Amino acid sequence: MFGDDGPADILKSSYQYGTSALNQSSRSQPLRTFLFGYPLHNSLAPLLHAKIFEGLSIPWTYSPMETQDASRFIPALKAPDVIGCAVTMPYKVSMMSVVDEVTAEGKIIGAINTVFIRKAHDGSPRYIGTNTDCIGVRESFLQNFPDVLEHSTGKPGLVIGGGGACRSAIYALWKWLGASKIYLVNRIESEVTDMIQSLKTAGFDGELIYVSSVEMAEGLEAPVLVVGTVPDFAPREEGEITARNIITTFLSKERKGYVLEMCYHPKPRTEFFEMAVAAGWKVLYGTEPMIYQGVAQQVLWTELSQENFSLDEVKKVISEKLEKI
Template sequence: MPYKTTVMAHLDEVDDLATAIGACNNVWYKEDGGLRRLCGSNTDWLGIKGCLFEKAHEVSRLSDDGPLTALVVGAGGASRAALYALTVHLRCATVYVLNRDDQEVADLMRDCQRLPTPPKIVHITQLEQAQQLPAPHYVVGTVPDLEPRTDAEKNLAAVLRSILERPEKGVLLDMCFKPRRTRMIKLAESLGWACVEGTHVIGYQIETQWRLWAGTERAAKLDKKGAWEVLLKAADESKAINF
């Protein structure tokens, strides 16, 4: 981060998944005729999908068969993976985007046209606008956990709070995990949302990333349960994210 979109132009090869999503979070070397080629893919979407499914059973309104609605906070590289997971795997036909930079949202709207089923994107900029929209079923945060300082940042924080305060609750994932207990997670939990912390995103990517980095044979021997245990223990003990 934050180079998940700009890194793609510097790689020798980008797979169809990263191209469709418009962002790359995973880079590895591939041997090709004695040459080493830098290749890129996207595994963020696996982490997002896994995290949202993790808590979906706790929210009764997610059992509906119809199309769902989501909110993505931010419009950078991670937001593109969120859009892919939400639209392709979680039945979200409409996605609200909360981001203060209009051009970033315009770029996101352009890039999402490459998705198999592009969603309807609604850029929320004002509190009144948010209050008139149906409540989202999923919320995915893709921005750093920083205290709002400017008027624009404070406005977006107020909009997010108003959405989370709605009586309809869902599942919230904050991909940021520094700190591990972000402002967004603390707020959402206090308001009754089922929340997943950002460290879990890593766990749902482990197997796919290990196959790319180490090869299919080694990946087949991966102790997934043990890998999760190592991840969660490291998250519990890390002074870098627990503050």
């Protein structure tokens, strides 16, 4: 499923942090994983992981731990039957400081969404924080468009938004998908300025360009890969309207490419999704990166190679769930 380029070969690279946390009987024991965050009532992660465990015939569970009390995290993580966890808002940044180590992608992105366990030389557990959201973005493009690198390498990319998902998308386009530079569009310039500074400080050395006007967008080379990371709200404020006009300008360029719309709730076909389709782009649903980042988490927890995972049933149950919302 995943490539073998750097951290994308996640199982192999995970052993640089220690040896396996499992024994011969671990996959037949009722071990636990959980999701730590608040609020969690709209999360599809429990359904996703339950279906993956079912497909693997492993009696493990994944449960939401919805709380505003950050102090509950370490006791929950270090319970003897816990084999790892997922971390979501508002804890993706704060929990970086409580794990034993953070992977390179987690450090540059500035947030973790996963903790996995490896053993130190003395046999004690080491809790490693990482970010699989970037792998979700990467694999969404690679798995759905196998020849995408032939088109994206050496060409600009575009990321819309200024939050945490934006940083994961930037990392994926820069690290694995060949973007020569990355355009950034957001309603608030200061959010982008702060994000760029944070990325650079953490070791990001790609070229990031804040696109501030339609006129600027008109003069830039068309992006090949576009990732949208903002909620599905119609633009109202001046900054939102300007950002939408810039996006429309990019989508209207003669050369078309590939769009990943990461927003999928409450409906996967967002206004931006429909705009991109109408403009002639190939568009991916936001459930794609959600599924692939979850599989990456499972690889780290179960220590099973990617070939063990079949996603047809997983994608089916997620799609059926969204249709009922």
